[in-house]
Amino acid sequence: MQAEIIAVGTEILLGQITNTNSTHIAQGLAELGIDSYYQTVVGDNPKRLATVIEIAAQRNDLVILAGGLGPTKDDLTKQTLAQYLNVPLVEDAAAMRVITNRFEQTGKVMTANNRLQALYPQGATPLTNHNGLAVGAFYQSPDSADFLLLPGPPREMTMMFDTEAKPKLQAAYGQQSQIYSRVLRFFGIGESQLVTELQAMIDEQGSVTIAPYAKTNEVTLRISAQADTQAAAKAALDHVETxxxxxxxxxxxxxxxxxxLAKVVINAMIKAKLSITAAESLTAGEFQSTIGGVPGVSAIFPGGFVTYANAAKHQLVNVPQATIDQDGVVSEATAIAMxxxxxxxxxxDAALSFTGVAGPDALEDQPAGTVWIGLAYRDQPTIGKLYHFAGDRQKIRERSVLVGLDLLRHALMADHQL
Amino acid sequence: MQAEIIAVGTEILLGQITNTNSTHIAQGLAELGIDSYYQTVVGDNPKRLATVIEIAAQRNDLVILAGGLGPTKDDLTKQTLAQYLNVPLVEDAAAMRVITNRFEQTGKVMTANNRLQALYPQGATPLTNHNGLAVGAFYQSPDSADFLLLPGPPREMTMMFDTEAKPKLQAAYGQQSQIYSRVLRFFGIGESQLVTELQAMIDEQGSVTIAPYAKTNEVTLRISAQADTQAAAKAALDHVETxxxxxxxxxxxxxxxxxxLAKVVINAMIKAKLSITAAESLTAGEFQSTIGGVPGVSAIFPGGFVTYANAAKHQLVNVPQATIDQDGVVSEATAIAMxxxxxxxxxxDAALSFTGVAGPDALEDQPAGTVWIGLAYRDQPTIGKLYHFAGDRQKIRERSVLVGLDLLRHALMADHQL
Structure with missing residues (x-):
């Protein structure tokens, strides 16, 4: 079983965007045990697209096309594929209803080209787009390669590939032994340090493989076991996890x-019925916005404060003027008072505070990246901790929010609430 | 003049790394005015590499190979190319000296395979690797396509491409006419509606091309002109922009x-010395966090409020209890009072407020996506506007923030501050 990924998009050929779609699909193919020996990128040009489809279909059992399913004149992927397969495009009624509803809801006029997004090659199985309007398709052919059609925007593509396409690929090409995997999440350790700690295990790569993946400010490990039963896989994964x-x-x-980290911490707070607020200076609401993203947070989060200016720190959360004058706003005393x-x-029950220097300029003679985080938690003494973060303004703010959540996580663990 | 980029590396095919090398090279080709209609990825396999070299050489004037120049037994790119060109590999004396010195300096034993890194196809111009040991090469052929050999590690590749290869490509292929482009940003119009409005212009595609690109919640248009001088390009782009x-x-x-949108609006506020605050319910600090990301915002942003619970709306920003009781919190009256x-x-000078239903559950019998945004601006009557946004919790919140910024932008325009 061998598959090729074709990313369709002139923006990729011009270097305007990086082809992360192919990375994501390639990871999925590896997990499914499907080999992939080639990837191609081609622009929004039907003639050239047709030639790469031809080449890919000859050298593979499955060709995956990502991009060019949208409503614009440039979007010609499914038309080109339908021509290659010599089948007409037909309408997916469910997708058409979603498109019609979307336009009705927003009160905008639906233009004719939007209908294009509900079409797929006859004979294929349409794939729902949970994050957009363009329907995907999985076409199984008795006498040529099979085809998978996916949208180009990464948010739409990843969701459709993971939830709609992968199960169908697995069913269609069913391996006897399946790959089961589990993702472990880490915070406070860099990828290279994590890899160094686990080097011997990674090198071994027995029946369980360990793949580290660095995300912004955190690291995940995907551990995967190939096994005949779920129970056997679970035992192997449990062993390696330990x-x-x-x-x-x-x-x-x-x-x-x-x-x-926000989900883990906030769900523990909700479960323990512990309420939280915050006073934010350099993060300017990013901590509260982050916890606001967790459904159900309203049960424990009444609201809070953005205290950017010194005067607001005094006015809104009563930081004594003497503390600001004597210790400065980038200080332990101010973090604790906030x-x-x-x-x-x-x-x-709890409150976090963030005060520091997001940059690019220094503040109170302290360089960008200097951050004090305060935590008031139940009957514990309120603490203020000093950090020095590297990176630009946005990185320093994101890192502050995550470290604040991690401080709270440790307080919850010490309190046996997590 | 037409070039194809071939990235060589099994890690890319397995989704372990993203192919950022091709993005970088593609940008460089666009800047040089060299067309690129295809990109390929192939693994460290000489047979399959030979087939993609064959295909690429047939359909292009220049083939760029990135990766597989290292010292391991997987690195076979230049051996495969030399075989295709039917020339031997010869040693670059300068590169060999660097390799020998490196090993002498570090006191490590140099193994034989390291010598491989100093070899290049006879007849090519070797390219210095300023960030590593493997030499690159530029091979100009009278009767086939030309070839550019680059190393795989991004730090080595980008340095060699920018400083060694680009000037040689420019010299070899003459003063190509270059592509100049300009990005226009839009908010409040979907990609498909924008395309419909501009369809005739897009179809024309004269000397200036128009490429729409949808980002989350906004749309950009990249307009590009191929021209011999910057002045000629500017005139063509100005004309199309109008x-x-x-x-x-x-x-x-x-x-x-x-x-x-945040940068444009906040920079106008800073320039006009107009200060701003906010009271946020469903957005939970995301508006303030967004404007907090713009450097210099501290001059006009003292801080603000997250008023998630009803009680906090009353306590922190004095929304009358009677308003909450009679009109509800998802209402024009509450948005204005906030x-x-x-x-x-x-x-x-200005204040924005956000109150509504982020979902997934309804609130006060109003469905997820119902949002009131309030704007108090200088001596204008404070307004509250109703929106119905589609999508999940995060999308509704993001959309609310952007629409709030757009409301403020319109107020600034009406006030001749933008």
Whole structure:
């Protein structure tokens, strides 16, 4: 079983965007045990697209086309494929309803070209687009290669590939032994340090493979086992997970691709019925916005404060003017006073505070990246901790938010709430 | 003049790394005015590599191979190319000296395979590797395509391409006419509607091409002109930009790949010395966090409020309890009271408020996506506007923030501050 990925998009050929779609699909193929020996990129040009489809179909059992399913004149992928397969395009009624509803909801006029997004090659199985309007398709052919049609925008493509296409590929090309995998999430350890700690295990690569993947500010490990039954896979994965945790356990915080430090921490707070607020200076609301993204947070989060200017720190969360004058705003005393002041205002169980230098300029003679984070938690003494983060303004702010969440996670663990 | 990029590396095919090398080279080709209609990825396999070299050489004037120049037994790119060209590999004395010195300096034993890194196809011009040991090469052929050999590690490749290869490509292929481009940014119009409005212009595709690209919640148009001089390109781009603005001008807000609605609006506020605050319910600090990302915002942003719970709306920004009881929190009256209350607290020139239903659940019998945005601006009457946004929790919140920025942008325009 051998597949080729063809990314369709002139933006990729011009270097305007990087072809991350092919990376994602390639990872999925590797997990399914489908070989892939070639990848191609071609522009939004039907003649050249037809030639690469021809070449790919000759040298593979499955050809995956990503991009060019949209409503514009440039989007010609499915028309070109239908011509190659010599089948007409037909309408997916469910996709058409979604498109019609979307335009009705937003009160905008639906133009004719939007109908194109509901079409797929006759004989294929349409694939739902959960993050957009263009339908995908899986076409199985008795006498040529099979084809998978995916949209180009990465958010649409990854969702459709993971939830719609992968199960169908697995069913169609069913291996006897399947690959089962589990994602472990770590915070507070870099990828290279994690790899160094686990080097011997990674080199071994027995029946369980260990693949580290660095995301912004955190690292995940995907551990995968090829096994005949789910029980056998679980036993193998459990064994390796125990070995991993023996080495880097303190940095582990949760499982799953669709998880985050915020989800783990906020769900624990909701479960323990512990309320939270925050006073944010350099992060300017990013901590509160992050926890606001977790469904159900309203049960424990009444609101909070963005105290960017010095005067606002005094006015909104009662940081004593003397503290600001004597210690400065980038200080332990101010971080503690902000956390205590915010908690006192809203009567919550916990409060976080963030004060520091996001950059690019220094503040109070302290360089960009200097950040104090305060935590008031139940009956514990309120603490302020100093950090020095590298990177640009946005990186420093993101890192501050995550470190704040990790401080709270440790407080919850010490309190046996996590 | 037409070139194809072939990235060589099994890691790319397995999805372990993303093919950023091709992005970088593609950008360089576009800058040199060299067309590129295809990109290929192939693994470290000499037979398959030979077939893709064959295909690429047939359909191009220049083939760029990146990767597989290292010292391991997997690295076979130049051996395969030399075989295709029917020339031997010869040693670059300068590169060999660097390799020998490196091993002497570090006191490590140089193994025989390291010598491989100094070899290049006879007849080519060797290219110095400033960040590594493997030499590159530029091979000009009278009777086949030309070839450029580059190393795989991005740090080595980008340095060699930019400093060694690009000047040689420019010299070899003469002063090509170059591509100049400009990015126009739009908000409040979907990609398909924008394309419909500009269809005739896009179809024309004269000397200036128009390429729409949808990002999350906004659309950009890249207009590109191929011209011999920068002045000629500027005139052509100006002409097309004027035509575009005649059709969709009200949605245009700025230029550039590295720009955003927040930057445009906040920089105008900074220039006009107009201060701002916000009271956020469903967005939970995301508006303030977004404007907090713009350097220099501290001059006009003292801070603000996250008023998630009903009680916090009353306590922090003085929304009258009667308003909450009679109109509900998802209402025009509450949105206006939040904006007015936040502004009164901090004495700013403007204030935005966000109250609505982020979902997944309904609130006050109103469905997810129902959002009221309030704007208090200088001496204008405070307004509250109702929106219905589609999508999940995160999309609804992001969309709310951008629409709030756009409301402020329109107020600034009406006030001749933008």
């Amino acid at each position: 070995q991993i945790k023996a080495k880097v356990g303190p940095y582990f915080y949760g499982y799953g691709d669709d998880n985050s 956390a205590d002041g915010a908690r006192a205002q809203l009567g919550t | 035509q575009i603005k005649a059709k969709v001008g009200p949605y245009f807000y700025g230029y550039g790949d590295d720009n955003s 904006a007015d209350g936040a502004r009164a607290q901090l004495g700013t």
